[in-house]
Amino acid sequence: MPASLPDSLGENLAFVAAAVQRGRLRPFPVGIAAAWALYVAVGYAWADYSPHTCGWFFLLAWLPALVASGYFGRRAARRSGDVDRAADWRLCAHFMSILLAGAALAVLALTQGLDGMIVGQLIALSCGLIYFLAGVHYNPRFYALGLLLIAGSVLVKIVPGYGWTILGLLTAAGLLVAALIPLRTPAE
Amino acid sequence: MNQDHLHLAAGNLSRLDTLLEHRTRLGACVLLSTADALSFSRLLDLLEETNGNLGAHLHKLEDAGYIAADKQFVTGKPLTTYTLLPPGRKALKAHLEALQGLIRTSFA
Numbered sequence: 585m586p587a588s589l590p591d592s593l594g595e596n597l598a599f600v601a602a603a604v605q606r607g608r609l610r611p612f613p614v615g616i617a618a619a620w621a622l623y624v625a626v627g628y629a630w631a632d633y634s635p636h637t638c639g640w641f642f643l644l645a646w647l648p649a650l651v652a653s654g655y656f657g658r659r660a661a662r663r664s665g666d667v668d669r670a671a672d673w674r675l676c677a678h679f680m681s682i683l684l685a686g687a688a689l690a691v692l693a694l695t696q697g698l699d700g701m702i703v704g705q706l707i708a709l710s711c712g713l714i715y716f717l718a719g720v721h722y723n724p725r726f727y728a729l730g731l732l733l734i735a736g737s738v739l740v741k742i743v744p745g746y747g748w749t750i751l752g753l754l755t756a757a758g759l760l761v762a763a764l765i766p767l768r769t770p771a772e
Numbered sequence: 773m774n775q776d777h778l779h780l781a782a783g784n785l786s787r788l789d790t791l792l793e794h795r796t797r798l799g800a801c802v803l804l805s806t807a808d809a810l811s812f813s814r815l816l817d818l819l820e821e822t823n824g825n826l827g828a829h830l831h832k833l834e835d836a837g838y839i840a841a842d843k844q845f846v847t848g849k850p851l852t853t854y855t856l857l858p859p860g861r862k863a864l865k866a867h868l869e870a871l872q873g874l875i876r877t878s879f880a
Contacts, residue, residue, distance in 0.1 A: 596795035597871070603799045603818045607806065662846050665811020665853040 609723060610666065615656025617763035621756035623649040628752025632745060635700055639690070646683060678718060685710035701741075708737035708751065725765060729758040787870035789863050791836055796821055796829045801864045804839060804856035812852045830854060838863060 623645055630638040661667050686707055693703040716730025732754055740747040792798045799819050804810055810818075816826055833839045838860030842853050856864070 593871070593874070596793075596798060599795045600799045600802050603803060603820075604806065606818050607803050663851075664814055665809065665851050666807065666814045667809040667853070668807040671807070 610668075610671070611660065611664065612723065612725065612763045613656045613660035614760070614763045615659070616653045617759040619649045619652035619656065621759040624759070625752045625756040628748040628755070631704060631748040631752075639700070642686070643690075675718075675722060678722070679714065682711055682714050685714070704748070705737045705740060708733050708740065712737060723762075725762040729755065729762055732758055787866065787873070789867040789870075791832065791838070792864065792867040794829065796826065797833055798864075798867070800826075800830060800833065800854075801838065801856060801860055804854055805861060805864055809842070809853040809855045812854070815854065833860065836860075836863075 627638060627642050627645065630641050657672065661672070689698075689703050689706050689710070692698055693700070712730050712733030712735075714730070715726045715733060719725070719727035719730055733751075736751040736754065740751050743750055792801060796819055800815055803815065803818055812826070812830070815821075815830070816823065819826060821829075830839065830841070834841055836859075838857060839854050840857050842855070844851055844853075
């Protein structure tokens, strides 16, 4: 800041910039994390138990999880008084891309006769990339979850019979941890 | 800084909104301009102010017609949310433009 600008002006602008930076980090409601943690933990355990029927679970259970997310999201916004519909819509559209990727891979699997294991790995890889990008654009807490899913998509075959269950439990734990750890800006 | 720059800087200084010269009031308006509504407690967290100070600053902005408060009960607890009104948005835009002009002339 040049000496000709009042010092107080520079301090005020730095103060406002810090407040705006803090405002960008919005809480991740525990209810939303719990809904998707349950979905992924049950679905991935099911994949180990009955690989040929788990697709039905993933196909049918996403809707209640999505409805629960909407409910918990609205409730958290009402309780905190932090209402930003444009930001909510951007975040929703970002994570809806998981469903689009899942649907596209399901179509590919049916039309190209892809192996179910490979489809599952590709879906886990897509989810990992989407969570990693959520870490880049929305909240750094999603970085670790993204990396976990990307690594899991490659390593899931290492533990035969329990690979998906372990990845599901780790992902569920990652979601809950992301919702429970306190928000911190980079400056803090 | 030559005479022209001094005139420009003086012009920009005179265009600053005195109500928005305080960092808490400026911060509150900037934060409210980025959201549909924010609660008192959320503003308190983001601006790291005390209850009393923030309340007084928000009152001044309300009195000037820059922001509006909405008091309601959510799950049995009182919740006050604030929104930026069109006059507040206009004043904030003019204030930020004056600040930009001031910074430009200072760097020139």
